[in-house]
Amino acid sequence: MSTTATRVIVTGEKSSRRSLLRRGRPEGPLARPGARGRAVRENLAGYGFLIPWLVGFFGLTLIPMAYSLYLSFTSYNIFSPPKWIGLDNYIRMFTNDPAFIQSAQITLVYVIVGTPITLAAALGVAMLLNYRDRGAAFFRSSFYAPSLIGGSVSVAIVWRAMFASDGPVDSGLSFFGIDLGGWVGNPALVLPMMILLHVWQFGATMVIFLAGLKQIPKELYEAAEMDGAGAWHRFRAVTLPMLSPVIFFNLLLGLIGAFQVFAAAYIISNGTGGPAGMTNFVTVYMYKRGFSDGQMGYAAAIAWVLLIVVAVIALILFRTQRSWVHYSGDNR
Amino acid sequence: MSSTSFGEPAIETLEHQLDTAPTTPRRRVKRKTWQTVIWFIVLIAVTAIVLYPLLWLFLSTFKPNSEFGQNPGLIPENPTFANYLKVADGIAGVPMWRFFLNSFIIAASSVVGVLISSSLAAYAFARIQFKGLGILFAAMIGTLLLPFHVVIIPQYILFNNLGWVDTFIPLILPKFLATEAFFVFLLVQFIRQMPRDMDEAARIDGAGHIRIFWSIMLPLIKPALITCSIFAFIWAWNDFLGPLLYLTSPENYPLPIALRLYNDASSGGADYGATVTASFVALLPVLLFFLVFQRFLVDGVATQGLKG
Numbered sequence: 284m285s286t287t288a289t290r291v292i293v294t295g296e297k298s299s300r301r302s303l304l305r306r307g308r309p310e311g312p313l314a315r316p317g318a319r320g321r322a323v324r325e326n327l328a329g330y331g332f333l334i335p336w337l338v339g340f341f342g343l344t345l346i347p348m349a350y351s352l353y354l355s356f357t358s359y360n361i362f363s364p365p366k367w368i369g370l371d372n373y374i375r376m377f378t379n380d381p382a383f384i385q386s387a388q389i390t391l392v393y394v395i396v397g398t399p400i401t402l403a404a405a406l407g408v409a410m411l412l413n414y415r416d417r418g419a420a421f422f423r424s425s426f427y428a429p430s431l432i433g434g435s436v437s438v439a440i441v442w443r444a445m446f447a448s449d450g451p452v453d454s455g456l457s458f459f460g461i462d463l464g465g466w467v468g469n470p471a472l473v474l475p476m477m478i479l480l481h482v483w484q485f486g487a488t489m490v491i492f493l494a495g496l497k498q499i500p501k502e503l504y505e506a507a508e509m510d511g512a513g514a515w516h517r518f519r520a521v522t523l524p525m526l527s528p529v530i531f532f533n534l535l536l537g538l539i540g541a542f543q544v545f546a547a548a549y550i551i552s553n554g555t556g557g558p559a560g561m562t563n564f565v566t567v568y569m570y571k572r573g574f575s576d577g578q579m580g581y582a583a584a585i586a587w588v589l590l591i592v593v594a595v596i597a598l599i600l601f602r603t604q605r606s607w608v609h610y611s612g613d614n615r
Numbered sequence: 616m617s618s619t620s621f622g623e624p625a626i627e628t629l630e631h632q633l634d635t636a637p638t639t640p641r642r643r644v645k646r647k648t649w650q651t652v653i654w655f656i657v658l659i660a661v662t663a664i665v666l667y668p669l670l671w672l673f674l675s676t677f678k679p680n681s682e683f684g685q686n687p688g689l690i691p692e693n694p695t696f697a698n699y700l701k702v703a704d705g706i707a708g709v710p711m712w713r714f715f716l717n718s719f720i721i722a723a724s725s726v727v728g729v730l731i732s733s734s735l736a737a738y739a740f741a742r743i744q745f746k747g748l749g750i751l752f753a754a755m756i757g758t759l760l761l762p763f764h765v766v767i768i769p770q771y772i773l774f775n776n777l778g779w780v781d782t783f784i785p786l787i788l789p790k791f792l793a794t795e796a797f798f799v800f801l802l803v804q805f806i807r808q809m810p811r812d813m814d815e816a817a818r819i820d821g822a823g824h825i826r827i828f829w830s831i832m833l834p835l836i837k838p839a840l841i842t843c844s845i846f847a848f849i850w851a852w853n854d855f856l857g858p859l860l861y862l863t864s865p866e867n868y869p870l871p872i873a874l875r876l877y878n879d880a881s882s883g884g885a886d887y888g889a890t891v892t893a894s895f896v897a898l899l900p901v902l903l904f905f906l907v908f909q910r911f912l913v914d915g916v917a918t919q920g921l922k923g
Contacts, residue, residue: 328824329745336736336755336799339792344758347769354768361772408661414654422658424909426665427916432901435853436871437894440878441672444891447684451671454687483665487916494917535760543762546855546871553879566764574860579768586765593762 355584360577372584383585385560386568389474393564394541397481402533405485409492410522423493426486433484439550443467446476467551470559477562480547488533495529496522527608535600539593545570565589669902676892683887698892706876706889707865711896718852718869718897721786725851726844728790729798733843734836736793737802738828742814758796763856771860785861786854790847798843805839806832842915845908849901870897 330337355372357365376383408426412419432438446452448465456463466472499521507517523530548562549570556563556571563571565585573582671689676698678691686692705711739745740752774785793799813835814827822830833840855871862868865876874897877890905912 324823325743326745329739329743329748332735332739332743332824332828333751334735335732335791336739336793339732339789339794340754340758343770343789343792343794344761344766345754347766347773348761350769350772351765361775411654411658415651418655418658420910422662424913425662427909427913428669428902428905429665431849431905431912432853432898434855435898435901436855436874436878437672437898438668440874440890440894441668443878444675444683444887445668445671449684449687451667451687483668486665490913490916539760539762543764549855549859550875550878569764570856573768574771579772583768586762586768589762590765593760597760 351583352587354580355587357580358578359580359583361579362577365580368580372581373588375581376584376588382560382563383568386556386563386565387588389561389563390542390565392474393478393481393544394538397478398534398537398541400478401482401485401488402530402537404482405488405533406492406526406530408485409489409496412489412493413496423490427490428486430484430487433480434546436546436550438480439547442476442480442547443551446472468558470561473551473558473561477544477548477551481541481544488537491533492526492529495526499525524609528610531600531604531608535597538596538600542566542589542593672891672895672898676888676895678888678891680886680888683891698888699896701886701889702892702896706873706880706893709865709868709873711873711893713866714868714870714873714897717783717867718871721783721854721858721869722848722851724783724787725790726847728787729793729795729843729847730840732791732793733795733798733802734833734840735828736799737806738824738832740799741803741806742827742832743824755796755799758794759800767856767860774861780861781863781867782861783867786851786857790851795847795850798847801843802836802839805836809835842911845904845912846915849904852901873897 354365356367356369358368358371359365412423429438444450446466448468450465453463453465463469463472466476503521503525504517507521512520543566544564545566548556548564548567552558552562552567554567554571554575556567566589569582569585569589572578572585674689674691675683677694677696678686679693679695679697682692703711705713736755740748740755770785774780779785789795809832813831817827817831852869853871854869855875858869858872859875862872865873868876874890874893877886877893880886880890
C-alpha cells in the first residue's frame with residue numbers, strides 16, 4: 284500500500300495546486316452583491332461534505348496520535364490506568380533492549396537494501412517495456428500482479444514453502460551445486476529472503492516508471508543522438524533527469540511502505556519474528572510488545588520512533604529534492 | 616489476457632524501419648529484428664520468474680500431502696483433489712464458506728464506505744472554496760504518508776472501550792470515515808481534471824452543491840469510482856493486521872486469519888496440502904478480479920500513482 288501525486292509530479296502540472304491555494308472568490312459575473320451570503324453557504328457546504336472525513340481525521344487519526352504520544356511516556360497494560368514514567372520507555376529502548384536494537388537494525392537493512400533494488404528492477408524492466416509497444420501490455424500486466432497480492436497471507440505462505448528446506452528454491456540451487464539448505468530457518472538467509480519478496484513486488488513501481496518514461500519527449504533522445512550521445516549517456520543526460528520526479532515519488536513511497544512490512548514477516552515466522560529475531564521487524568516487535576506482552580506504553584513509544592524515522596526520511600528527501608529533482612514545464 | 620499479439624515482430628519492425636532508416640536499411644533491419652527477438656526472450660524469462668510462485672501454488676494444490684518436501688517441482692506425481700475436499704471442511708470447527716462470507720462482508724462494506732466518504736470529501740476539497748481548505752487539504756496529504764502503526768494502539772483502546780472487539784465494526788467504520796487518504800486523493804485528482812463549465816452552468820441555474828455532486832459529479836467520475844472500488848475490495852480482502860487485532864472467535868475470522876490457523880498448524884509438520892490449497896482458494900477472487908479488470912487496475916496505477 285501507498286500512493287500519491289504522480290499525476291502532479293509526472294506531468295509537472297502545478298496549476299491545479301495553485302488554483303487550490305488561491306482562496307479568494309472568483310471574479311467576474313459570479314461575484315454578485317450577495318457574495319457574503321454565498322461565502323457563508325460555501326463554508327457550510329464545505330464542512331458539510333467533509334463531516335465523515337473530519338470525524339475520521341480527528342477521531343481516528345489526530346487525537347489517537349496525540350494519545351499514543353502520551354501513552355509513550357507511560358507504563359500501560361490496558362487493565363489498569365496509565366502510569367507516567369517520563370522518558371523511561373525511550374531510554375529503555377535504546378540502552379536496555381537488545382531485541383529492539385536488533386529489530387531496528389534489520390528493519391533498516393530491509394528498507395535500505397530492499398527499496399533501491401526494487402526501484403532499480405522496476406526502472407530496468409520499465410525501460411525494457413518502453414522499447415516497444417506491441418506485446419508490452421501483456422508483460423506489464425503480468426509483472427503488476429505480484430504487487431496486488433504481495434502483502435497477502437497467501438503469498439507469505441507460498442514464499443515460505445518456496446524457500447523451505449527441499450523446497451523449489453533450495454532444490455533448484457542444489458541442481459547448480461549450491462547447497463544453502465532452507466532459507467526460512469536460517470538466520471543468515473531469512474532477511475535476504477524477505478528482501479526478495481519485496482523486490483518481487485516491483486510491478487506497481489514499474490508501471491509508474493513506465494508511465495513516466497512515456498511522457499519523455501522523443502525529440503530529446505533524437506537531439507541527444509544527433510549530438511553523438513551513446514546509450515549510457517542518453518540514459519544519464521535525458522532519462523534520469525526527466526524521470527527524476529517519478530523517481531522521487533517512488534523512492535518516498537517505497538521507503539515509507541517498506542518500513543511497514545508486517546503480514547509476511549508475521550506469517551513466515553509464526554508470529555515470533557524468528558529465526559534468531561531476523562524477521563522481527565519494528566512493526567512485528569511493536570505488535571508483540573503491545574498485544575502479546577500487554578506493554579501498550581512501550582509499544583506506543585516504538586510506534587512513535589517509527590513515525591519520527593519515517594518523518595525524518597521524508598523531510599530529508601523533500602529537502603534534497605531541489606538538487607536532483609527536475610520539474611519540466613515549470614518556470615523554476 | 617492481453618489483446619496484443621506476439622506474432623510477426625519482424626514485419627512490424629521492418630515497416631517501422633522503412634520510414635526511419637535512411638542508410639543501409641537491410642543491415643539495420645536485421646539488427647532490429649534480432650533486438651526484438653532478444654527483447655521477447657528476456658521478458659519471457661522475467662515473466663517466468665515472476666509468475667513461477669503463483670504457478671507453483673496452483674499446481675501444488677493437487678499434490679498429496681506426502682509429496683511436500685519430496686517433490687519440489689511444478690507437476691504433481693499423484694494428482695488428487697483431496698486437498699480441496701479437506702479445505703472445504705474448514706478449520707477450528709468453522710467451514711470454509713464461513714471465512715469466505717466474513718471476508719466478503721468486510722470487503723463489500725469497505726467498498727461502500729470508501730465510495731461514500733471519499734467521494735464526499737474529494738468533492739469538498741476539489742470544488743468548494745471554504746475557509747480552512749488549504750490547511751485541511753495539507754492535513755489530508757499528510758495522512759497519506761503516516762505509518763498506520765502509530766494509531767493502532769489508541770484505536771484499539773477506543774474500540775475496546777466501546778465493546779466492539781470481535782465485531783466487524785472496527786474494520787468497517789474507518790472506511791466510512793475516509794481514513795484511507797489514497798482514495799480521497801485519487802478522487803480529488805480526478806475531479807480536478809473535469810471541466811468546470813457544467814457545474815458553473817448548474818450553479819447559475821440555482822443548483823446547490825448537493826445537486827451538483829449527485830447529478831453532475833458522480834456520473835462524471837464513475838471510472839475513478841470503479842478503480843477505487845476494486846482497490847478497496849482487494850485491500851480489505853487481503854488485510855491481515857486489522858482482523859488480527861480485532862477478531863477473536865474463529866466464526867468471525869476472515870480468510871487471512873483462517874490461513875494463519877492453517878499455517879500455524881502446518882508448521883508442526885502437519886498438513887501442507889491443506890495450507891497451500893487454502894492459500895490458493897483465498898487468492899482466487901483477487902486473481903479473478905485481476906484477470907477481469909487488469910487494464911483498469913494497471914491504467915489506474917499508471918495515471919494516478921496508486922499502488923497495489
